[in-house]
Amino acid sequence: xxxxxxxxxxxxxxxxxxxxxxxxxxxxxxxxxxxxxxxxxxxxxxxxxxxxxxxxxxxxxxxxxxxxxxxxxxxxxxxxxxxxxxxxxxxxxxxxxxxxxxxxxxxxxxxxxxxxxxxxxxxxxxxxxxxxxxxxxxxxxxxxxxxxxxxxxxxxxxxxxxxxxxxxxxxxxxxxxxxxxxxxxxxxxxxxxxxxxxxxxxxxxxxxxxxxxxxxxxxxxxxxxxxxxxxxxxxxxxxxxxxxxxxxxxxxxxxxxxxxxxxxxxxxxxxxxxxxxxxxxxxxxxxxxxxxxxxxxxxxxxxxxxxxxxxxxxxxxxxxxxxxxxxxxxxxxxxxxxxxxxxxxxxxxxxxxxxxxxxxxxxxxxxxxxxxxxxxxxxxxxxxxxxxxxx
Numbered sequence: 358x359x360x361x362x363x364x365x366x367x368x369x370x371x372x373x374x375x376x377x378x379x380x381x382x383x384x385x386x387x388x389x390x391x392x393x394x395x396x397x398x399x400x401x402x403x404x405x406x407x408x409x410x411x412x413x414x415x416x417x418x419x420x421x422x423x424x425x426x427x428x429x430x431x432x433x434x435x436x437x438x439x440x441x442x443x444x445x446x447x448x449x450x451x452x453x454x455x456x457x458x459x460x461x462x463x464x465x466x467x468x469x470x471x472x473x474x475x476x477x478x479x480x481x482x483x484x485x486x487x488x489x490x491x492x493x494x495x496x497x498x499x500x501x502x503x504x505x506x507x508x509x510x511x512x513x514x515x516x517x518x519x520x521x522x523x524x525x526x527x528x529x530x531x532x533x534x535x536x537x538x539x540x541x542x543x544x545x546x547x548x549x550x551x552x553x554x555x556x557x558x559x560x561x562x563x564x565x566x567x568x569x570x571x572x573x574x575x576x577x578x579x580x581x582x583x584x585x586x587x588x589x590x591x592x593x594x595x596x597x598x599x600x601x602x603x604x605x606x607x608x609x610x611x612x613x614x615x616x617x618x619x620x621x622x623x624x625x626x627x628x629x630x631x632x633x634x635x636x637x638x639x640x641x642x643x644x645x646x647x648x649x650x651x652x653x654x655x656x657x658x659x660x661x662x663x664x665x666x667x668x669x670x671x672x673x674x675x676x677x678x679x680x681x682x683x684x685x686x687x688x689x690x691x692x693x694x695x696x697x698x699x700x701x702x703x704x705x706x707x708x709x710x711x712x713x714x715x716x717x718x719x720x721x722x723x724x725x726x727x728x729x730x731x732x733x734x735x736x737x738x739x740x741x742x743x744x745x746x747x748x
Contacts, residue, residue, distance in 0.1 A: 386426070387426070388426055388427040388428055388429040389423045389424065389426050389427070389428050389429070389456050389457075389674075389678065389683070389685060390429045390431060390453065390454065390455040390456050390457075391412075391428060391429070391430050391431065391455060391456065391457050391459055391674075392431045392433065392449035392450070392453060392455030392457065392458045392459065392460075393409060393412075393430055393431065393432045393433065393459050393460060394433050394435050394442075394445055394446065394449060394458055394459065394460030394461055394466075394470065395408055395409060395432075395433075395434075395435055395459070395460050395461060395462060395484075396434065396435050396436060396437045396461070396462050396463065397432070397434040398434055398436060399436055399437055400437065400588060400589075401437045401462045401463060401588075403618065403663075404462045404485060404618075404663045405434075405435075405462060407618075407660070407661060407663035407664040407667065408459075408462070408484045408485060408663050408664070408666055408667035408670075409432075409667060410652070410655070410656050410660075410664055410667060411652070411660065411663070411664035411665060411666065411667025411668035411669075411670075411671065412459065412484070412667035412668065412670050412671040413430075413667075413671070414651060414652060414655055414667075414668055414671070415667075415668045415669070415670070415671025415672045415675065416428055416671045416674070416675065418651070419671070419672075419675040423674055423675055423678040423679075423683065424678030424679050424681060424682055424683025424684070424685075425679075425682070425683045426678075426683045431449060431453045431455050433445055433448070433449060435460060435461050435462070435463065435466050437461075437462060437463040437465075437466060438466070439463065439465035439466050439468065439469055440469075441466075441469075442461070442465075442466045442467075442468070442469025442470050442473075443469045443470075443472055443473050446458065446469065446470045446473035446474070446479075447473055447477075449479075450473065450477050450479045451477070455479075456480070456685040457479075457480045457481070457482060457674065457685075458470070458474070458479055458480070458481045458482070459481075459482050459484055459670055460481075460483070460484070461483070461485070461486050462484075462485040462486060462663075463486060464486045464487060464488035464491075464534065464535055466486065467483060467486035467488055467491055468488070468490075471491060471495050471497075471500065474497065474499060474500055475495075475497055478499050478688065479499060480499045480500075480501075480688065480691065480692065480695070481499060481500045481501070482501050482502075482503055482670050482673070482674075483500065483501065483502040483503065483504065484503050484504055484663075484666040484667055484670045485504045485663060485666055486502075486504070487504065487505055487506045487507045487535060487538075488506065488507070488534070488535070488538075489506045489507060489508055489538055489741070491506070492506065492710075492712040492713055492714035492741070492743060492746065493712060493714075493741075493742070493743045493744075493745045493746050494745045494746070496712045496713065496743065496746035496747070496748055497748060498692050498713075498748050499688070499692055500713060501673075501695055501696075501709065501713040502713060502714050502715060503666055503669050503670045503673060503715060504662075504666045504715070505635055505715065505717075506538075506714065506741050507535055507538035507539040507542060507585075507612075508538065508539075508541075508542040508741055508742065509542075509635070509714075509717075509719065509739055509741045510539075510612050510613055510614070510633055510634050510635060510719060511539045511540070511542040511543045511585065511612045511633065512542040512543065512545065512546045512736075512739075513546070513633050513719045513721075513735035513736040513739065514543050514546070514583065514610055514611075514612070514631075514632075514633040514721075514735065515542070515543045515544070515545065515546020515547035515548075515549070515550060515552070516546055516547075516550055516735075516736075517610075517631070517633065517721055517733075517735055518543075518547055518550075518552065518581055518583065518610055519547060519550035519551065519552050520550075521581075521608075522580070523552065523579075523580035523581040523608070524551075524552055524553060524580055525552070525553050525555045525579045525580045526547060526552060526553070526554060526555065526579050526580060526581050526582065526583055526610075527554075527555050527556045527557075527558065527574050527577055527579040527581075527582050527583075528540045528543065528544060528554060528556075528557045528558070528582070528583045528584065529557075529558040529559075529560065529570060529574070529582065529583075529584045529594075530558075530559065530560065530584060530585040530586065531559070531560050531561070531562040531563065531564075531585075531586065531590065532559035532560060532561055532562055533562040535585075536559075536562075536585045536586075537559070539585035539612050540557060540583070540585060543583050543612075544557070547583075555577050555579050556573070556577055556579075558570050558573065558574075563590060565589065565590050565593040565594070567593065567594055567597045567598075568597065568601070571597060571598060571601040571603060572601075574603065574607070575601070575603060575607075578607075579607060580607070580608075581607060581608045581609070581610055582598075582603070582607055582608070582609050582610065583610045583611060584609070584610070584611045584612075584615060585611060585612045585614070585615065586611075586615055587612075587614040587615065587617075588618075588619075591611075591614065591615045591616060591619055592619050592622045592623060594615070595609070595615065595616070595619075595623050595626050595627055595630060596623065596624075596626045598626070599625075599626035600626070604626070604629070608629075608631065609629075609630050609631070610630075610631050610632070611630065611631075611632045612632060612633065612634070613632040613633055613634020613635075613636075613662065613722065613729075614634070614662075615630070615632055616630060616632055616724060616729070617632075617634065617661055617662050617663075618661045618662075618663065620724065620727050620728070620729070621727070623724070624727075627724045627727075628724055628725070628726075628727075629723065629724060629725075630723070630724050631721065631722070631723050632721075632722050632729075633719050633720065633721055633722070633735045634662060634719065634720060634722060634729075635662065635704050635715075635717045635718065635719055635720070636661075636662040636665050636703065636704040636720070637720055637722045637729040637730070637731045638659050638660065638661065638728070638729060639728055639729055639730055639731055640703065640704070640705070640720070640731055641731070642703070642705070644701050644702065644703050645703040645704075647703075648660065648665070648668060648703035649703070652664060652668075660703075662704075665702070665703050665704055668702075668703065669700060669702050669703075669704070669707060672700050672702070673695065673698045673700065674695075676694075676698050676700070677691060677694035677695045677697075677698055678691070678694075680694040680697070681694050695709075695713075696709060696713065702717075704717060704718065705717060705718040706718070706738065710740050710741070710743060711743065711746070711748070712741075712743035712746040712748070714740070714741045714743060716738050716739070716740050717738065717739065718734050718736070718737055718738060718739070719734070719735045719736045719739050720733070720734055720735060721733040721734070721735040
């Protein structure tokens with residue numbers, strides 16, 4: 358999708374970036390410094406590692422350089438602790454002098470990072486955290502998201518549910534901001550189609566004691582259940598749902614993060630679960646087959662959406678820094694180049710809205726034989742609402 362702002366930026370880049378590309382390499386032989394503010398310990402450590410692996414793979418495929426310059430990684434464990442976020446972000450930007458900050462995973466950490474990004478103007482690429490405000494109410498020119506927000510992956514499932522004949526649905530998640538944002542998007546879409554939300558159930562975070570809620574769901578007899586849980590909570594819910602005998606009579610629907618990264622742990626309990634997400638490891642494209650093959654060769658495991666977030670972050674940096682000839686001193690030119698990035702990603706075509714949020718396909722996936730099989734495109738090139746963004 359091309360809008361007026363992108364057209365204007367492209368015209369500006371045509372002249373300014375050519376000049377930057379001719380002079381920057383001669384003036385700067387120092388490596389591009391990337392500050393990685395991701396979780397490398399605790400609950401989200403696997404996500405931080407997958408993002409890092411994908412990022413480094415993309416840069417290695419670009420000759421190990423960005424804009425003709427070597428790359429230095431400054432790695433900082435965010436620990437997924439929001440209270441430490443401002444201090445950690447300041448350390449990377451002011452202490453280590455990184456050119457770009459990449460992070461975080463946790464939305465609470467993102468809030469602290471955004472405050473420092475606003476104060477310093479540091480270019481920040483968010484490779485996971487899904488809080489809607491980051492590219493809406495709190496949007497800023499120097500902040501980009503290469504992943505998703507909660508709305509983008511859950512809204513399409515509302516229409517899918519209605520088209521599959523479901524009219525009465527129960528929704529359930531943890532009682533925290535991310536889960537409630539996710540449910541709100543599904544509920545909005547489902548209600549717009551004419552469906553009824555029979556009950557919204559909020560579970561104290563991070564409890565995984567689901568039995569009483571499953572008994573409640575059985576008594577309500579909905580046509581389907583929509584849920585957002587992730588990580589170990591997602592595994593517990595899907596397993597308990599099947600064990601309670603609900604799986605065969607009440608279809609289970611969810612955001613893709615219900616099952617992402619959890620297929621082996623879910624086993625037979627996951628078979629038949631439907632989810633919507635912007636990636637699946639089985640996507641039938643040359644780009645995805647090449648990515649999966651390269652990732653498996655490098656790391657010995659199949660990539661998931663988190664790895665793709667990192668990979669596309671690296672590809673985005675490669676394209677933008679090549680455009681400016683490796684010049685990280687002219688921050689405005691680099692921001693313009695980042696805004697212009699268009700990728701043929703493993704997830705499909707990827708570009709960025711005026712609010713710097715990814716425009717991407719959302720896929721309907723079903724677990725079959727322990728794999729996320731893509732059965733449809735739930736929404737093609739979906740833009741997230743950004744009406745409150747003022748840049």
